[in-house]
Amino acid sequence: MNGTQTASSEQQVIGELASRLMDDYAQVEPTEILSIVSREYARFAGSPIRDFIPLFVERNAKSELSKVYS
Numbered sequence: 001m002n003g004t005q006t007a008s009s010e011q012q013v014i015g016e017l018a019s020r021l022m023d024d025y026a027q028v029e030p031t032e033i034l035s036i037v038s039r040e041y042a043r044f045a046g047s048p049i050r051d052f053i054p055l056f057v058e059r060n061a062k063s064e065l066s067k068v069y070s
Contacts, residue, residue, distance in 0.1 A: 006050065013054045014041055021058070025065050036061045 018037045022030050040057045047053060 010050060010053065014057060017054060017058045017061075021061060021065065024062075025069055028065065028069050033061070033065070036064055040064075 014037060018034055021033050021037065022028075025033060037057060040060045041053070043060075044050075044053045044056065
């Protein structure tokens, strides 16, 4: 798989996790969830090893959402 396919696949996974968070946190505006997920994803922009980034993004976003919206 080349770099473009990897980035596209990673972005698809990030989109899917944002959708799951929207389902889990239905009381939160979808734009707020997208903002949180985007901010967390951006933290890893320069990371050379990409395998666990979706997991870290989801974990960090859930943590932030739980603090504010639980």
